[in-house]
Amino acid sequence: MFFSRLRKDIAAAQRNDPAARNKFEIWLTYSGVHALSWHRFANRLYRMHLKLLARMASQFAKFLTGIEIHPAAKIAPGVFIDHGMGVVIGETAEVEEGVVIYQGVTLGGTGKERGKRHPTIKKNVTVSSGAKVLGGFTVGEGARIGAGAVVLKEVPPYATVVGVPGRVVRINGEKTQDLIPEKDDPVMKEISLLRERIFELEERLDKFASWEETHAAPAAQQPAIQQNDTPAENAEQKGENHENL
Numbered sequence: 538m539f540f541s542r543l544r545k546d547i548a549a550a551q552r553n554d555p556a557a558r559n560k561f562e563i564w565l566t567y568s569g570v571h572a573l574s575w576h577r578f579a580n581r582l583y584r585m586h587l588k589l590l591a592r593m594a595s596q597f598a599k600f601l602t603g604i605e606i607h608p609a610a611k612i613a614p615g616v617f618i619d620h621g622m623g624v625v626i627g628e629t630a631e632v633e634e635g636v637v638i639y640q641g642v643t644l645g646g647t648g649k650e651r652g653k654r655h656p657t658i659k660k661n662v663t664v665s666s667g668a669k670v671l672g673g674f675t676v677g678e679g680a681r682i683g684a685g686a687v688v689l690k691e692v693p694p695y696a697t698v699v700g701v702p703g704r705v706v707r708i709n710g711e712k713t714q715d716l717i718p719e720k721d722d723p724v725m726k727e728i729s730l731l732r733e734r735i736f737e738l739e740e741r742l743d744k745f746a747s748w749e750e751t752h753a754a755p756a757a758q759q760p761a762i763q764q765n766d767t768p769a770e771n772a773e774q775k776g777e778n779h780e781n782l
């Protein structure tokens with residue numbers, strides 16, 4: 538049982554990593570493969586109700602690999618965690634076969650939910666580096682989550698999700714309208730507010746320009762201040778003006 542699962546993990550690494558040379562090297566050096574083996578051990582302890590020991594095993598694996606997997610998480614054989622450093626997989630997360638997880642991925646909760654609060658990742662999903670998938674929803678089979686995305690809601694199968702918050706930009710490779718309405722996207726909200734403000738300022742500028750046109754014309758018709766011929770006369774006139782003040 539243990540060895541058949543290990544074989545699947547190693548095969549997944551070989552399939553997904555062009556740099557992988559042979560099975561022995563993968564078994565010896567791939568921290569993702571090590572983390573999954575440790576997780577199976579920790580998960581067995583957890584199911585035997587040796588929860589403290591299970592947590593200790595999972596923390597030891599984290600110390601060795603930089604990958605933290607809660608012992609209760611359900612991870613199928615044949616998952617590939619590439620590089621691994623900084624990966625966090627929460628207690629109620631489920632990860633199916635063929636999933637690829639890159640470094641810095643979090644399969645976590647939003648902190649607001651109880652019970653099933655971590656995502657279910659269906660078969661053959663790619664979760665790119667730094668992506669955060671937060672909440673007890675499902676990421677559909679074959680979906681691709683872009684690097685750095687923050688996914689907060691269900692993802693349809695074969696969708697590509699990118700950005701913060703995550704937006705569906707492709708389904709089956711075909712471009713799609715953003716499935717998250719503008720009003721739910723804080724960046725779009727901010728842009729809308731800026732557009733409104735610019736419109737308001739333009740209106741005020743127009744009003745000011747037309748006011749200037751109407752008032753500047755009569756002022757131009759007023760006689761210009763008579764200039765004296767020499768600087769000395771000018772100074773004299775200024776002096777007189779001061780005396781008159």
Ligand SMILES: CC(C)(COP(=O)(O)OP(=O)(O)OC[C@H]1O[C@@H](n2cnc3c(N)ncnc32)[C@H](O)[C@@H]1OP(=O)(O)O)[C@@H](O)C(=O)NCCC(=O)NCCS
Pocket residue numbers: 620639663664665666681682683684685686697698699700706707710712
């Ligand atoms: C999302 C990803 C998996 C590609 O999926 P895909 O279905 O082939 O999507 P595409 O490359 O066709 O990109 C679709 C759109 O999303 C954009 N996009 C792709 N990745 C993005 C990302 N991480 N963040 C923001 N936008 C992204 C593309 O520019 C494209 O935009 P467009 O619609 O304006 O043309 C890939 O871009 C990605 O993020 N890979 C990272 C893999 C990784 O973590 N590698 C680390 C190895 S150590």
